[in-house]
Amino acid sequence: MKKTGKTMTLPKFDYYAPKSIEEALGLLADMGGNARVMAGGTDLMVKMRNGLISPEAVIGLKNVADLDCISFSKMKGLTIGAGALLRDVAAHKGIRKHFPAIAYAAGETANVQIRNMGTVAGNLCNAAPSADNAPALIALGAQVTVVGPDGERTIALDRFFKGPGLTALEPGEILIAIRVPLPAAHSGAVYCHLSPRSKVDICAVGVAAMVTLDGNTCLNARVSLGAVAPIPMRAKKAEALLIGKALTRTAIEKAGIQAAKESRPISDMRASALYRRRMVEVLTRRAIGGACRQVK
Numbered sequence: 001m002k003k004t005g006k007t008m009t010l011p012k013f014d015y016y017a018p019k020s021i022e023e024a025l026g027l028l029a030d031m032g033g034n035a036r037v038m039a040g041g042t043d044l045m046v047k048m049r050n051g052l053i054s055p056e057a058v059i060g061l062k063n064v065a066d067l068d069c070i071s072f073s074k075m076k077g078l079t080i081g082a083g084a085l086l087r088d089v090a091a092h093k094g095i096r097k098h099f100p101a102i103a104y105a106a107g108e109t110a111n112v113q114i115r116n117m118g119t120v121a122g123n124l125c126n127a128a129p130s131a132d133n134a135p136a137l138i139a140l141g142a143q144v145t146v147v148g149p150d151g152e153r154t155i156a157l158d159r160f161f162k163g164p165g166l167t168a169l170e171p172g173e174i175l176i177a178i179r180v181p182l183p184a185a186h187s188g189a190v191y192c193h194l195s196p197r198s199k200v201d202i203c204a205v206g207v208a209a210m211v212t213l214d215g216n217t218c219l220n221a222r223v224s225l226g227a228v229a230p231i232p233m234r235a236k237k238a239e240a241l242l243i244g245k246a247l248t249r250t251a252i253e254k255a256g257i258q259a260a261k262e263s264r265p266i267s268d269m270r271a272s273a274l275y276r277r278r279m280v281e282v283l284t285r286r287a288i289g290g291a292c293r294q295v296k
């Protein structure tokens with residue numbers, strides 16, 4: 001039957017609830033390309049119900065021991081397990097204190113019902129260009145740890161996204177954790193986003209900026225954009241305009257203009273490409289300014 005994309009009932013599938021990652025990897029290997037991993041299911045089940053994908057089996061990660069763990073130490077930085085809920089990331093005291101941009105992004109994702117089910121890892125693996133959690137994590141230098149048939153590997157998050165719905169995950173691999181280093185002293189990071197249609201709608205533009213300052217001089221900067229290219233992306237030329245410079249109003253304005261030039265937005269139901277590009281400029285200024293004000 002031809003897929004219309006309008007099916008409203010879930011197709012039949014087998015559900016597996018492994019208790020360990022090894023068991024989950026074994027199931028994935030046994031079923032080849034016919035199985036999908038599920039965290040909260042808030043993206044996966046919608047796609048299945050709409051007939052966009054129809055895996056024969058779904059491998060739920062909810063029962064995998066310790067996968068929802070969130071840990072923070074000044075030595076090791078932050079680790080967000082692949083099962084950690086958006087709700088718990090948003091509320092975590094260590095994240096709110098040391099990584100407020102990450103807590104803010106998780107807390108701004110969707111609505112309370114979705115945050116009670118969905119995960120940050122699922123948000124990244126779904127690879128929507130508008131994924132709210134991607135820009136802040138990229139700006140803060142996050143890496144993801146994945147395991148698969150060939151063992152474990154680490155991928156910098158700014159290399160993880162390959163296209164809309166596409167990631168660097170190889171067949172049979174599962175993302176197990178997101179790791180974020182502790183920012184250098186005198187750093188700040190902010191995520192700003194915009195949803196003109198409604199607060200619950202996915203964002204039309206998202207910008208995160210991280211700066212490390214020595215007085216007013218910028219030692220390091222990362223600027224990351226969401227919903228304005230096929231993948232969440234860094235605005236590397238904008239970053240280069242900031243590093244080594246005094247972060248004056250003019251310097252920040254130039255970085256905003258450059259970030260807008262680097263963005264590759266499309267027009268869709270949420271916003272026109274023109275509006276998005278203009279808003280990249282505005283939100284980049286705000287994110288950099290906010291990050292500077294956060295520096296202690």
Ligand SMILES: Cc1cc2nc3c(=O)[nH]c(=O)nc-3n(C[C@H](O)[C@H](O)[C@H](O)COP(=O)(O)OP(=O)(O)OC[C@H]3O[C@@H](n4cnc5c(N)ncnc54)[C@H](O)[C@@H]3O)c2cc1C
Nearest residue numbers: 037039040041042043044110118119122123125131132175
């Ligand atoms: C009403 C509504 C509003 C929404 N609003 C927003 C919003 O404002 N901002 C936003 O960014 N998103 C939004 N979303 C999208 C979604 O809720 C988020 O992307 C959520 O974080 C997905 O997490 P999940 O755990 O439910 O992922 P799932 O649905 O379980 O999985 C998503 C994808 O990732 C894969 N996957 C999941 N975990 C792993 C893993 N550990 N390893 C490998 N692959 C994995 C799955 O196979 C699937 O392809 C919204 C969704 C709905 C239904």
